[in-house]
Amino acid sequence: MKYMHLIWASLFRxxxxxILTLVSIVAAFLLFGLLDAVRTSFEQAGQSANxxxxxxxxxxxxFIQALPQSLGARxxxxxxxxxxxxxxxxxxxxxxxxxxxxSFAVAPNYLDLYPEMSVSDAERKAFADTRTGVxxxxxxxxxxHWKVGERVPMQxxxxxxxxxxxxxVFDISGVIHSADKKGAGFFDxxxxxxxxxFDDTTPYNRGQAGWYVTRVTDVNQADAVAKAIxxxxxxxxxxxxxxxxxxxxASWVKQFANVGLIVTSVMGAVFFTLMLLSGNTMMQxxxxxxxxxxxxxxxxxxxxxxxxxxxxxxxLLLVLGGVIGILLAEPLIPAIxxxxxxxxxxxxxxxxxxxxxxxxxxLIALLVGALPAWRAMRxxxxxxxxxx
Amino acid sequence: xxxxxxxxxxxxxxxTLVAWVLLPWQGALGLAVLVGAWLASTRPGRRAASVSAxxxxxxxxxxxxxxxxxxxxxxVVGVLVAMLAMAEGYGEMLRKTGSADTAIVLRGASSxxxxxxxxxxxxxxxxxxxxxxxxxxxxxxxxxxLVVAANLPLKDATGDEQGSVxxxxxxxAAWAVRPQVRVVDGQRFKPGLRQLLVGRGAARQxxxxxxxxxxxxxxxxxxxxxxFASGDALESEIWADADVVAGxxxxxxxxxxxxxxxxxARGFAAFKAAxxxxxxxxxxxSTTIDYFSKQSEGMSTFIRAIGIIIGGIMAxxxxxxxxxxxxxxxxxxxxxxxxLRAIGFAGLPVVVAILLETMLLALAGGVLGxxxxxxxxxxYAASTMAAGSVGKLSFxxxxxxxxxxxxxxxxxxxxxxxxxFPAVRAATMPVTTALREL
Numbered sequence: 001m002k003y004m005h006l007i008w009a010s011l012f013r014x015x016x017x018x019i020l021t022l023v024s025i026v027a028a029f030l031l032f033g034l035l036d037a038v039r040t041s042f043e044q045a046g047q048s049a050n051x052x053x054x055x056x057x058x059x060x061x062x063f064i065q066a067l068p069q070s071l072g073a074r075x076x077x078x079x080x081x082x083x084x085x086x087x088x089x090x091x092x093x094x095x096x097x098x099x100x101x102x103s104f105a106v107a108p109n110y111l112d113l114y115p116e117m118s119v120s121d122a123e124r125k126a127f128a129d130t131r132t133g134v135x136x137x138x139x140x141x142x143x144x145h146w147k148v149g150e151r152v153p154m155q156x157x158x159x160x161x162x163x164x165x166x167x168x169v170f171d172i173s174g175v176i177h178s179a180d181k182k183g184a185g186f187f188d189x190x191x192x193x194x195x196x197x198f199d200d201t202t203p204y205n206r207g208q209a210g211w212y213v214t215r216v217t218d219v220n221q222a223d224a225v226a227k228a229i230x231x232x233x234x235x236x237x238x239x240x241x242x243x244x245x246x247x248x249x250a251s252w253v254k255q256f257a258n259v260g261l262i263v264t265s266v267m268g269a270v271f272f273t274l275m276l277l278s279g280n281t282m283m284q285x286x287x288x289x290x291x292x293x294x295x296x297x298x299x300x301x302x303x304x305x306x307x308x309x310x311x312x313x314x315x316l317l318l319v320l321g322g323v324i325g326i327l328l329a330e331p332l333i334p335a336i337x338x339x340x341x342x343x344x345x346x347x348x349x350x351x352x353x354x355x356x357x358x359x360x361x362x363l364i365a366l367l368v369g370a371l372p373a374w375r376a377m378r379x380x381x382x383x384x385x386x387x388x
Numbered sequence: 389x390x391x392x393x394x395x396x397x398x399x400x401x402x403x404t405l406v407a408w409v410l411l412p413w414q415g416a417l418g419l420a421v422l423v424g425a426w427l428a429s430t431r432p433g434r435r436a437a438s439v440s441a442x443x444x445x446x447x448x449x450x451x452x453x454x455x456x457x458x459x460x461x462x463x464v465v466g467v468l469v470a471m472l473a474m475a476e477g478y479g480e481m482l483r484k485t486g487s488a489d490t491a492i493v494l495r496g497a498s499s500x501x502x503x504x505x506x507x508x509x510x511x512x513x514x515x516x517x518x519x520x521x522x523x524x525x526x527x528x529x530x531x532x533x534l535v536v537a538a539n540l541p542l543k544d545a546t547g548d549e550q551g552s553v554x555x556x557x558x559x560x561a562a563w564a565v566r567p568q569v570r571v572v573d574g575q576r577f578k579p580g581l582r583q584l585l586v587g588r589g590a591a592r593q594x595x596x597x598x599x600x601x602x603x604x605x606x607x608x609x610x611x612x613x614x615x616f617a618s619g620d621a622l623e624s625e626i627w628a629d630a631d632v633v634a635g636x637x638x639x640x641x642x643x644x645x646x647x648x649x650x651x652x653a654r655g656f657a658a659f660k661a662a663x664x665x666x667x668x669x670x671x672x673x674s675t676t677i678d679y680f681s682k683q684s685e686g687m688s689t690f691i692r693a694i695g696i697i698i699g700g701i702m703a704x705x706x707x708x709x710x711x712x713x714x715x716x717x718x719x720x721x722x723x724x725x726x727x728l729r730a731i732g733f734a735g736l737p738v739v740v741a742i743l744l745e746t747m748l749l750a751l752a753g754g755v756l757g758x759x760x761x762x763x764x765x766x767x768y769a770a771s772t773m774a775a776g777s778v779g780k781l782s783f784x785x786x787x788x789x790x791x792x793x794x795x796x797x798x799x800x801x802x803x804x805x806x807x808x809f810p811a812v813r814a815a816t817m818p819v820t821t822a823l824r825e826l
Contacts, residue, residue, distance in 0.1 A: 016715060017712055017715065017716065020708045020709075020711050020712040020715070021708070021709075021712055023704070023705075023708040024704075024705040024706075024708040024709050024712070025705075027701050027702065027704040027705035027708070028702075028705050030701055031698065031701045031702065031705075034701075035698075059606070060539065060606050060607070061538065061539065061605060061606030061636070061637070062536060062537035062538045062539050062552065062555075062606075062778070063537055063539070063552060063778070064502070064536060064537045064778055065536075065537075065606075065637065091503060093499065097498070097499035100499070157498060157499040157500070157503045158503040160495075164670060166496070204505075235607060236607070237606075237607065238606075239606050239607045241539070241550075251549045251550065251551070254549075255551055255552065255772070255773045255780055266467055266698055269463040269466055269467050269702075270463065270467075270702055270705070272459070272463065273459055273460045273463040273702075273705070273706065273709070274705065276455060276456055276459050276460070277456050277460060277705075277709040277712070280452055280453050280455075280456050280712075280713070281712065283452065284453070284716060
């Protein structure tokens, strides 16, 4: 530690070079921070404690097939089930059919099963009292500059009303705030309407539920409960498939893209480049200082302490740039979530990512510092001072 | 360097970049020819050429630091080209599915086939609309089709993981409307039976889609009769008899869409006008090429945006790497450059020479990155949940000439910025200082 000053001074001996290298390192770790956040969010999709307690029951045939409403009461009877709710995909769009919104027609107790969504008591009551009421996620409100109490025209891309028109009108009763501010992505963009209003208005639903959501009393019994629920409709014409929300989300995400593979290959390309770059900088730095290193050796520094100093210098360079890069990624993450309208909702940089990032910084520092450090250690004083 | 000078340079860089982005390849070629002519025929040009020749001939001695530019830029271009190729391949797969001489009719205000629904009467009326081609027996070539989703086990599944595949219920007319569909293994399904004809792409992704094999859809058992190929997005689907599918999914006599073959390739406007003139129909018609292009737009833009963001951040890294290398190169040659200026060379040839050297390295990086991306990813099979469909769409990455050109443009832009600042520093450094500097 007492040589810190010396290491710092030698690192910034050539300011331009060090700063230019730093910017490259910052860019690489900024990318690392962002991509790792995306990867984590995809990996952890649905993996919250709440997600493990909830089961999703859908038609075994396909996700577009609805289930009879009578099933709800029977699921409620299954031992280990605490609460059951149901919802339908509404397929809402605002202004343009391609401007789609996550919108569900939900049962009255839907919010009870999702403690992640918080709605004020007054607004929740207003929603319950308004047949055409909707609850809208905070982000969605901002996106379209909506206000509570406003009447908004929507289209359903799937369900017409009895006259055949796909135009629906809703009154905004309240705002859904996400309990967890950071990972708000999905709930932020959600719109919930009354299932009863939906079912009354469209002739195509005929009292069916799109899927059931069940909260289990004991997480460890979740698999057994899921099997028991599927057994209810075995061999009927509406067989079900029940999964924990965790498993359902994971397999859904996987259908969109193999995010892990993409991220890993991009990061591979980035870090390979980075190693070459900072390695080059370190080589230059040590080559330039051959003289000084020789002087240090002359006044009694051992070969190993020179080795340690060069390695420390390269570690300092990488860690400095890397930490700045990941810190820069933090404020950008919510911006990405916003820009993609919840399609990609990276989670904030986790402790695990920080750990991985730091490990990467040190590893790269070791790799790029090794050769110059070795040279510094083996330096022959006479040759170096004579510039041979 | 003075602050005002730097600001001026940054401004110049911005203007150049905007112009560069807008420049088509013909323009770039013209520019290259102009620069070449200037180098070969004018006095300052020939001087610049000779200074660059010296720089380039010493590249071998600076292999390590030159490699930083080449590899850095190759990385950027490789990633960018791969992402753009993905967007390209995806869009192409959907666009290929459509053609100008077939039209698809959906219920009004439907964003996609799967969310549309047409009743029996509408279907009959649509089929009788003038402008549709007719077969040898005088029947209109109109194929009412049912589109639903089916859950099937994935090939690379862990546990009992399932994926969604688009199941299309068709009648005999489908074969005439879609002549690109041909059976490559087994045979077509038999009408009235629970048999499937599966697309080649679907067979690649889902387990058990082999002719003769039985699979379960919900509580029913279906037999795979054959495999078809069509070279487009349909390949990711599985097909069966529309009436049998309607029974399984309780759709009665309603269908999702009607696809028709037009009598005349330019007859769409007339066909649409005839449909719109029918007061009993509430429908939207578009040519299939329009329909599928629109479906692919959102996702293609999304993939492209991701590629450009990632590529952009990487480009910043590579650019500073290039700056670093070139500043070092200029510093190493400071005496030599100062000598040139002392004996009467103007600043311009020096600037041009260093820019040329950097951009040459950048070009090498761009070519390397593009070539790597082409080798590794051209034809690479990917799949995603397609917009406007309910099944996984398998497609191949396609590294097109346009995509490669885009990558080269980025490479040259990075090289330009990376070389400009060191070049200007070399040209403006006071000769006396430079000559004294070690």
